[in-house]
Amino acid sequence: MTESLLYSGKAKNMFQTDDPEIVHIHYKDQATALNGKVKEKIEGKGQLTSHISALLFNYLTVQGIENHFQKELENGDALVRKVKIVPLEVVTRNFAAGHFASRFNVPMHKALKPAVHEFYFKSDSLDDPFINNEQILALEIADKKTISQTKEEAELINQKLINLFDQIGITLIDFKVEFGFTSQGKLLLADELSPDNMRLLDKESGKSLDKDVFRQKIGDVRIGYQTVLDRLNNKLIAGEN
């Protein structure tokens, strides 16, 4: 297999495979915060985010939510459908956290009903600014249909993920997803689904099982990620009910 590096990001390397429609993702052993300003090598983290992503994409496929995921390779890397990414980060919040809690001065983990959906413009140089629907249209970042489709899809994903995590003793606080268009013009959920992109709390202990542990420097992220992976494996692979 001849592969060329398409893109090296903060969390992943993307390689072009022999098939023009398929890219190969390698998850890095790296954690970043503050848009890459804080960076640390964390051995074994890539395998954890990769396995968790694979399980969650497969789960969503079974639940009828089409996405880019094709298969997990033996070394833990992934093959996915190549898409042209819509440069929007779609964030869904079920409970207040992060800068949402500070910006509106609301208690951490205040329940948000209905769930809040937000768009951020994907731009490292601009630090991914918040962007509203009119700004997206006026700047020709996406059209009306894409805006409504991505928001509706994010809420559907939210319902499916809340349900799954509930069954394994985890509260889904918030998460970020990305979408892209295939060469046939189909909009697909893409990128990654892991504790790097979602806030997850252990229902029993209230502890963070996600990247907040790295952001706040309160421990080893791998412990929480491994807990998430083990519980997902038990639920989805071992078939525990």
Ligand code: ADP
């Ligand atoms: P960042 O760009 O924020 O540093 P990553 O390290 O996760 O992020 O890099 C992965 C890149 O690949 C992201 O820019 C993401 O939008 C893009 N991407 C994710 N899924 C696909 C896909 N199926 N096809 C093409 N690009 C993708």
Ligand code: UDP
């Ligand atoms: N998120 C992400 N990538 C980003 C920004 C946010 O995956 O570039 C995720 C983050 O992990 C969290 C959710 O989106 O699950 C909401 O993050 P928030 O906007 O609160 O970011 P923060 O205030 O922590 O920077």
